[in-house]
Amino acid sequence: xxxxxxxxxxxxxxxxxxxxxxxxxxxxxxxxxxxxxxxxxxxxxxxxxxxxxxxxxxxxxxxxxxxxxxxxxxxxxxxxxxxxxxxxxxxxxxxxxxxxxxxxxxxxxxxxxxxxxxxxxxxxxxxxxxxxxxxxxxxxxxxxxxxxxxxxxxxxxxxxxxxxxxxxxxxxxxxxxxxxxxxxxxxxxxxxxxxxxxxxxxxxxxxxxxxxxxxxxxxxxxxxxxxxxxxxxxxxxxxxxxxxxxxxxxxxxxxxxxxxxxxxxxxxxxxxxxxxxxxxxxxxxxxxxxxxxxxxxxxxxxxxxxxxxxxxxxxxxxxxxxxxxxxxxxxxxxxxxxxxxxxxxxxxxxxxxxxxxxxxxxxxxxxxxxxxxxxxxxxxxxxxxxxxxxxxxxxxxxx
Ligand SMILES: *Cc1c(COP(=O)(O)O)cnc(C)c1O
Numbered sequence: 240x241x242x243x244x245x246x247x248x249x250x251x252x253x254x255x256x257x258x259x260x261x262x263x264x265x266x267x268x269x270x271x272x273x274x275x276x277x278x279x280x281x282x283x284x285x286x287x288x289x290x291x292x293x294x295x296x297x298x299x300x301x302x303x304x305x306x307x308x309x310x311x312x313x314x315x316x317x318x319x320x321x322x323x324x325x326x327x328x329x330x331x332x333x334x335x336x337x338x339x340x341x342x343x344x345x346x347x348x349x350x351x352x353x354x355x356x357x358x359x360x361x362x363x364x365x366x367x368x369x370x371x372x373x374x375x376x377x378x379x380x381x382x383x384x385x386x387x388x389x390x391x392x393x394x395x396x397x398x399x400x401x402x403x404x405x406x407x408x409x410x411x412x413x414x415x416x417x418x419x420x421x422x423x424x425x426x427x428x429x430x431x432x433x434x435x436x437x438x439x440x441x442x443x444x445x446x447x448x449x450x451x452x453x454x455x456x457x458x459x460x461x462x463x464x465x466x467x468x469x470x471x472x473x474x475x476x477x478x479x480x481x482x483x484x485x486x487x488x489x490x491x492x493x494x495x496x497x498x499x500x501x502x503x504x505x506x507x508x509x510x511x512x513x514x515x516x517x518x519x520x521x522x523x524x525x526x527x528x529x530x531x532x533x534x535x536x537x538x539x540x541x542x543x544x545x546x547x548x549x550x551x552x553x554x555x556x557x558x559x560x561x562x563x564x565x566x567x568x569x570x571x572x573x574x575x576x577x578x579x580x581x582x583x584x585x586x587x588x589x590x591x592x593x594x595x596x597x598x599x600x601x602x603x604x605x606x607x608x609x610x611x612x613x614x615x616x617x618x619x620x621x622x623x624x625x626x627x628x629x630x631x632x633x634x635x636x637x638x
Contacts (some may be wrong), residue, residue, distance in 0.1 A: 251575040252384045252549040252595035253589060254436040254443050264450050264497040265490045272487055278479045287499040291429055293422035296451040299473035302488045305413040308432040308446035309335045314463040315470045319343035321375045326357045329383030336378055341461035347636055353386045356544040366402040366540035371634045376407040382415040385579040387551035388539050393426045399550055407454055417502055418515045418548035418597050424443045427453040440498040440598040445491050518596055518605045519547040521631040530622030545547055548597035557589035562615045570611040602635045
């Protein structure tokens with residue numbers, strides 16, 4: 240039997256599934272970049288980008304991926320020799336911190352391991368010791384895409400405020416914006432970075448740096464600033480081209496316009512968050528059953544700290560790798576690799592796999608991916624509880 244007809248489901252945690260409408264929006268000839276129509280559309284895109292982040296602050300658009308805005312956020316804020324505190328809950332905040340180090344910024348890391356969220360008591364203790372206020376910024380991710388932990392950004396922000404420490408709070412929402420609740424202004428987040436290719440359902444290639452007035456003022460003294468990354472012109476342009484420091488990424492913008500229409504103007508942001516939350520709960524409930532024999536464990540135990548956009552699952556090595564290969568070749572489902580989860584007995588993380596459930600996903604797709612995983616487990620003879628997909632169906636039935 241051939242199994243290669245029908246639509247392939249890419250369930251890696253970014254790039255995520257592109258809605259047909261987004262693909263169609265790209266399928267057009269180049270516009271005149273001097274046409275006021277384009278400027279008007281971009282104006283609306285920026286407005287909606289701010290809505291998705293819950294901010295009246297600034298949003299700068301860059302032609303880059305997530306790593307680009309890691310660098311851009313740092314060069315706009317800091318000088319060589321400045322110090323930042325990195326809150327590690329997986330590989331991504333340390334990745335950002337690594338960029339800081341390479342730029343000559345001093346870094347210190349509080350490491351919360353690979354299975355828990357940031358412990359605010361430890362953060363408060365460390366900040367209270369920093370009497371001279373040496374930390375200029377605190378770098379944290381909302382969702383770490385390797386461990387699938389979701390940090391409570393509101394609680395982290397409140398903890399920082401409780402200490403009276405003036406460090407800027409900078410949050411990486413690359414794997415979570417548009418999927419998880421996020422209120423930049425209400426939560427006193429000073430800088431937020433994200434990218435186009437995960438919750439925002441747009442091809443990889445756009446990066447966004449959001450910042451408030453406090454960050455803008457601190458950034459005025461940043462000696463690491465370079466002409467391309469400088470956020471000032473991008474949010475305060477005299478000419479349209481300065482928004483992008485050159486030619487606008489026209490087709491990415493058409494794609495993003497369509498995606499934002501879907502999120503902000505059609506489904507509604509709150510409903511988008513709710514859908515992600517419900518579909519994540521359906522997935523968790525399947526894993527609760529599957530794991531009744533202790534072979535298929537969700538990496539994050541506490542539901543409160545599980546991401547709604549990505550799930551990391553731990554099995555005996557190399558079962559994660561075998562499952563991925565089997566579903567890809569036999570059911571048309573591509574699951575994500577284990578990333579940064581290596582241990583002594585599993586150096587390449589082959590026991591792990593991840594499910595990307597961010598962006599353009601509905602109950603049918605979710606049940607399909609769980610069904611494919613069930614078939615994969617069956618084929619690989621992995622012992623597990625029965626009735627997992629039915630359990631997910633029950634969660635979805637009262638969505
Ligand atoms: C994907 C991701 C990145 C890196 O983004 P790229 O576009 O691959 O450079 C950074 N941080 C988080 C949390 C991510 O999920």
